[in-house]
Amino acid sequence: MSQKKDAFSHPLLVRAADHAQVPQQSQSHPLNPASLVRGLSLSELTGLKRLGIHLLKVAPGKESFIFHSHQSEEEFLYILSGRGIAEIGEERYEVGPGDFMGFPTPSVGHHLLNPFEEELVYLSGGERREVEVADFPRLGKRLVRFGMQAAIYEVDSGHKLSFEEE
Template identity: 35%
Template structure:
């Protein structure tokens, strides 16, 4: 039975799962460690996690959500948030709203300080979700399903580029 209270001092951020871990040169720029706490809280419609970024690292690629809304609350450290075409310094106590929308709502958090940047992330959990990545011209379609009988997380994820998909009738 999940508890409805979790103290952030009691959660230990972990590297992201291998399926989502940065590879190649991206591993040099990205390095989030995440403590996923939604299940511990019994959350159903909101996702909660604590994200930790080492100095010089970004959390995730510059992206926007067409369906879900995110909010970030800076707990420790300092950095920068890029929203649309603007960049803003962030520090302890800042609250950042990222509503769904197009490229003007795209966002990315980076640690520009000399110690870990730690923030609370809260987001709606509506699926399917469509994300766009304006810097690389990619899109992602994602869905999360209830865990399998053995507790293994289940999800669907397709990442591509506009115009590079197969025809709907191909192979039918």
């Protein structure tokens, strides 16, 4: 097996030096005004269809998305740098570099917050199934997604609240 010493480029390889050239996207969860995550989808850059792998950053004082649980898609978080507070079920844990969280389905509710002064950087990944149900237990709401179309419902009433395309 030969190795090239020069800058090797391949559509299935994303080098760390390439990150600076790829525009980062910002995203927030519509049900959480404190949510603000920026980063990039490594899986999309390499064409992965069944897995989502994202390099994400949460600024000081911000949160990842919203406390949620999954019914069919497993998810993981791996902290690269900074510190955060992981909400897992009703417990809170300080997390830092090298800490890993895995959420098999049906998952317990989980969420990441950054109350610290340093940016929190982590890898987030999981399955990309055609159908997913995610609950927002603290809000009594449920997201149902078929492909790229998603709707949010009140759990108790079953009435549809909104419809959105991802």
